[in-house]
Amino acid sequence: MTVTAVEAPERPAHRDPDVLRWLGAYTASMVGDSIYFMALAWAAARTGSASGTGLVLAAGSIPRALLMLGGGVLADRLGPRRVVIGSDAARAVLVLGLAAVLVLTAPTVGVLVAVALLFGAVDALFLPAVGALPARISPPGQLARIQGLRGLAARGASIVGAPLGGVAVAAGGPVLAFATAGALFVLSLPLLLGLRTRPSAGPVRHGGKAAGDHDERTVTEERPTARQDLVDGLRYIRRHPLLGPLMIVIGLSELGFVGPLNLGLILLSEQRGWGAAGMGWIVAGFASGAAGAALLIAVRGRVPRAGLVMCLTVLVGATGIAAVAQIPSVPLAAATAAVVGLFIGLAGALCGALVQTVADPAYLGRVTSVSTLFTYALIPLSYPATGAAIALWGTGPVYAVSAAVCAAGGAVGLTFTALRRAELPR
Numbered sequence: 001m002t003v004t005a006v007e008a009p010e011r012p013a014h015r016d017p018d019v020l021r022w023l024g025a026y027t028a029s030m031v032g033d034s035i036y037f038m039a040l041a042w043a044a045a046r047t048g049s050a051s052g053t054g055l056v057l058a059a060g061s062i063p064r065a066l067l068m069l070g071g072g073v074l075a076d077r078l079g080p081r082r083v084v085i086g087s088d089a090a091r092a093v094l095v096l097g098l099a100a101v102l103v104l105t106a107p108t109v110g111v112l113v114a115v116a117l118l119f120g121a122v123d124a125l126f127l128p129a130v131g132a133l134p135a136r137i138s139p140p141g142q143l144a145r146i147q148g149l150r151g152l153a154a155r156g157a158s159i160v161g162a163p164l165g166g167v168a169v170a171a172g173g174p175v176l177a178f179a180t181a182g183a184l185f186v187l188s189l190p191l192l193l194g195l196r197t198r199p200s201a202g203p204v205r206h207g208g209k210a211a212g213d214h215d216e217r218t219v220t221e222e223r224p225t226a227r228q229d230l231v232d233g234l235r236y237i238r239r240h241p242l243l244g245p246l247m248i249v250i251g252l253s254e255l256g257f258v259g260p261l262n263l264g265l266i267l268l269s270e271q272r273g274w275g276a277a278g279m280g281w282i283v284a285g286f287a288s289g290a291a292g293a294a295l296l297i298a299v300r301g302r303v304p305r306a307g308l309v310m311c312l313t314v315l316v317g318a319t320g321i322a323a324v325a326q327i328p329s330v331p332l333a334a335a336t337a338a339v340v341g342l343f344i345g346l347a348g349a350l351c352g353a354l355v356q357t358v359a360d361p362a363y364l365g366r367v368t369s370v371s372t373l374f375t376y377a378l379i380p381l382s383y384p385a386t387g388a389a390i391a392l393w394g395t396g397p398v399y400a401v402s403a404a405v406c407a408a409g410g411a412v413g414l415t416f417t418a419l420r421r422a423e424l425p426r
Contacts, residue, residue, distance in 0.1 A: 034161020072369025
C-alpha cells in the first residue's frame, strides 16, 4: 500500500515568527528613517543657510540613485539578510555618531551633507535587500499578505515617526532626535539576527549559466564581477515575460503619482489657500486609503486576476489624481485623495507581490533594486521639473499631465497578455 505524503498547510504570514521579526525590524527602521529626516531638516535649518538646507536635504538622493542597482547586486551575492543587518548597523553607528558630534559642536552644512551622503549610500544597500527578504522567509502563497503587512507598517511608521521626531526635537533638539533614530536602528538588529531564511529556490546564475553546469573549481575561477552580475540581472528582467512589463508599469505610475502627491500638493495648497492644515487632511486622506488597501491585501492574501486588477486600479487612481487639482474644498479633496490612496495602494501591493512571486530568488535583490530605484532615487530628481512646470502652467495642467503619465502605466500593462493573465499563488 502506497502512502501519499500530505504537505503541511502554510502558516499564515501574521502567525509566522520570522515574518513578524522581519516586520518588526522593518517598522523600527522606517520609524527611525522618519525621525532621522525630521532631525536632519531641523539641524540643517539651524545652520541659517537656506541654500545649505536645500543642499543637505537633497544630498542623500544622489548616492541612492548612483548605488541602488549595486545594492541589489550585493544583496544577491551576499544574501539579503546579511546586507540588511550590516546596513542597519551602519546607519545606527552613523546617526548615533552624529548625535555625539552635535553634543560637542553646532551643526555645519559640511558635516550634515557628509552624513546625508553616507546615509543615502547605506540606504541604497538597505532598500533592495529588505525588499528581497520576504521570499527568503515565507512560502510564495503568503507573499501577498506580507506586502499588505509591509504597507501597513510603512503607513504606521509615517504616522508615528513624524510626531515622535517632532517631540524629540522639541524636547532635546536634533541631538535627541538623532539619538532616538539611532536607537531604533539598533532595536532592529536582534530581530534581524533571529531570522531563519530559506535557501534560494532558483539556481544561482553566473554569466547566464547555472552554477551546477560546472565543477567547483571552474565556478570559482569564473566567478563573475559585480558588473557582470548587474548586466545579467538587467538582462534577466528584460527577457522575463512579467518582470519587464511590471518595471514599465512601476516606472510610469510612480513618475505620474509621486510628484503631485509630494511637491505638487504643497503648491496646490498654497494656491488654494488651504494652508498646512488643509494639506495635512489631504495627506491623511491618501494615507487612510493606502492603509485600507494594505489591510485588504493582508487579510485576503490573494486577489484573483492580480495582473489585470493591478492595471485597472492604476487607471482609476490616475483619474483621481487629475480630479484633486480641480476640487475647490478640502473635505472633497481629502475624500478624493482617499480613493486615490486606496486604488494606487492596491496596485502597488499587487505589483510588489507579483514581483516577489515571479522573480527567481537568485535575482530578487537585483529585481528589487530596479523597482526601488524609480521610487526612492530617480523620481525625487524630477521635483525641480515639477515645480518649474507648476510655476509656468499652474497646478491643473501639471496634475492632468501627471495623471496621464500614471494612467499610461496601467494602459501599457494591459497590452501585455502575460501581465493581464498573471495570478498570485494560492
